[in-house]
Amino acid sequence: PSVGLFIASLGAFVALFAASMALVNRDMKRVIAYSTLSQLGYMFAAAGLGAYWVALFHLMAHAFFKALLFLGAGNVMHAMHDELDPFKMGGLSKVMKGTFLMMTIASVALAGIFPLAGFFSKDLILEVAFVEHHYIIYTVLLFTAGLTAFYSFRLVALIFHGEDRYKLFGIHPHEAYKFMLIAMSPLLLLAIIAGAFKMSYFEMVTNLLPATEYHVHSAATYWIMTIGTQIFVALAILYAYKKYTRKDIVVPDGTSKMENSFAYKLLINQYYIPYFYQEYIVKAYRELSEVFWTKIDQKVVDATVDGIANVFYQTGERTRVMQSGNLSTMLKWMVAGTVALLSLAVVFGLAARYSAEIKTFLSGLGV
Template sequence: MEGLVYIALFAPFASSLFAALFGMSERKIFVGIVASVLLAVSFIASAMLAFYVYTTGDAVHVTMMDWINAGDLRIPFGFVVDQVSVTMMTVVTLVSTIVHIYSIGYMDHDKSFNRFFSYLSAFVFSMMVLVMSDNFAGLFIGWEGVGVCSWLLVGFWYHKPDQSREENPSISPSWAANEAFIMNRIADLGMLIGIFIIYWNVGSLQYDVVFAALPNLSGSILNAAAIALFIGAMGKSAQFPLHTWLTDAMEGPTPVSALIHAATMVTAGVFLVIRANPLFSMTPEVSYFIASLGTFVAFFAASMALVNRDLKRIIAFSTLSQLGYMFAAAGLGAYWIALFHLAAHAFFKALLFLGAGNVMHAMHDELDIFKMGGLKKVMKWSYIYMGLASLALAGIPFFAGFFSKDAIIETAWNEGTIVLWAILVVTAGMTAFYSFRQVFLTFHGDERYKAFGIHPHEMYKFVLIAMSPLAVLAVVAGFGMGGFEHFVTKLLPEYHMSEHTHHIAWILGLVVLVFAVGGIALAYKKYANGLKRDEKLESSWYYKLLANQYYIPNLYEEFISKPYAMISEMMWSKVDMKIVDATVDGIAKILYKTGDGSRKMQTGNLSNYLNWMAVGAVLLLVVAAISAAMLG
């Protein structure tokens, strides 16, 4: 089993190094093929480990080497494959393998084809380090690794300004990459503080040691550690107010969006809360805050998706909303349900993003759904895939999202948090509406793209075939919910609905279904027969509020970015240049001047040297006399 652990972990690393060998060369198709094969090897190893853990119930724990030994601090390079980590490993490697194969077709005309695969595989390797580590320090290394790789991938087309944001054309891939990187570094400071609090009070960062020591810590220390760790999770999983980077990250290539926003980076925050569940279980106030914030973000993000016109950003807002659902479940103590929704969401959301990539590829990089329509005639398979993914996202029986999302909503009712339940139910209806709004505006109605001289075409057959496992899982993954619960609750706390909830579970499910079907019906009525623009609606204050993301990016720009830049400019010109630099330059000038002056003493004339020696002797006698007088 130890060999399988290393294969699962290091196959993506080998893939990245192999692709990097050809990073500066022209496009070579075998680079993408070898990278995809190595990711498939990692998936097979992860699946074999999952089978072993499922059948035996035993975790696989390996220590590759000692990493840090300083005083009492001992941190090994150790990895643990248990019910939680192996679930993440399997989901990450499966989605990553499909994304790699997809990228062979999607990036076929890109001059940096080889470099892209190097970055993409490095991203997967960092995510595997994150989920497999047996201690908080190793998790943090993977955490920062995915941050660096996301910066490289989101800014991959650094030479290209963004043309899709007419209201803010300054947004470019490089700007979006920097925004994601900086905002996550702000959150990571909180996570570091949490790790420091844990080590200071426990003396170790190993998961098993830390979790065993938690009952001995005071409530204030537990709350401080939980809050600090969750701040890190807020950044990585783009929770309000650290959410704006996620939609701007759509400036990267679509395979990046499918990988980062479906199965890897943005789910890392949820994974952290699930992995550290012993800590969060002992801090009910912090956990309730997590559930409340997650519920708010679910509604908040869904509301912005209702009016957005950018195909990829609609799906990104959907990701943000579904992350809110996951945090709601984890905050309410249903950790295994949060993990199940994470896995199910990865399948249908990756399928949705890849389908959007097909549309973008066909539409010559156009993303405005108002300029599409009627694409199902020429993109039948992409239409089917995106339709299936949207049904799963909307929570329609009996697709994957139906089981996991309904379980989260039922949990909110079961815990007596009726307000959270109501918000999540309404959000489910909004999710169904915006999901099918984009489907109908993209694939149904009049062929608006003809007015722009676009001639769409379906994606390559091998790409469509590669996407098929995601389509199958989006349909059937929910049926494995019972087996998954039995498997993962050997490690995570069991969470059962009360008898009272079981008796009315069908009513609760029916309420959610009514909202979901109602959302789809409304979208069908408004958009299935083509785009009918409502100028009165689009000019209303609430439509503009949603279209401009509640003006939060503008607020950040006006009240954080610009003042910070202004203060930095002032500190540079007033303090750095006139005080710091001036002091350093002044010292240098004094040394230069004294050097120039004293250099005149070196004349080469013996009588001058004798005169200076006499002067020196007199000075020494004066100093000696003054010293003697003071001592006497």
């Protein structure tokens, strides 16, 4: 139980930690990637609390709408000539209606709005934390749900709504090919209906894993939790739309008060973890590698290998005269070889004949 609680706490931390970085990031694909990490935190929270099937159910449901978001982001990226900054987009719903519809529905599912897939799986995790009386974990996950709704629709608002900021950069976007939208359609359907398979999934998973079916004992408590979560998420979506669909949205240039605030710098720099990794791990490792390269790899390993190669090379250079093809030279080597063989035969013959005397002589010398 203690290990499980630690895993659940770590999952709740990761969910909040990743979601906080997605709030301000200006890379469309990174926002979705941080979202994936955040949702994995949800799954670990459920698994740590013993609700294995709930964790796996969220993994399954999440796969559909997150894959849909990534593919939709690919459509946008292709249309915007590989541009990833949503602040340089805006108004794309006019020219990318299909992608806009799919990414919006996927974002609704990610935010956990009823009756899409994310509602059934994410609310189950919140329910597990509440029923198990882990109210801190529940509060963290509930707050993260609001953040998820905010950054998801921040992305949708910046990309598809507001002014056509892409015109400032000379970009002419276009919708993805029809076959791409058709290929994404099954994911769209599953993002909508996957929640309906909750009990079927429960029965399948619990045949393999220990099962605990969680229920809030009071119907009133259940409805208060569910409606409260939905209101909280809806307010986060409305706030994102209000903030990022204004006509005065400009591409951040580092001069605004918000961009110079401590919180913004902390989040946009990913809590300075990449900086710490680069400065204190990568650089140190690179310097150590250069030392090993010059002192060990070149002077020991390479020198040893080259030395062995040179021995064979020099030996070959010196003995190649034996194979010159000159008859007199070949006869000389044949005579020398014959003399050597006869000499060895005489030595071994004498050693065999006088072996007893040799042993007696050597024992007398104390050998």
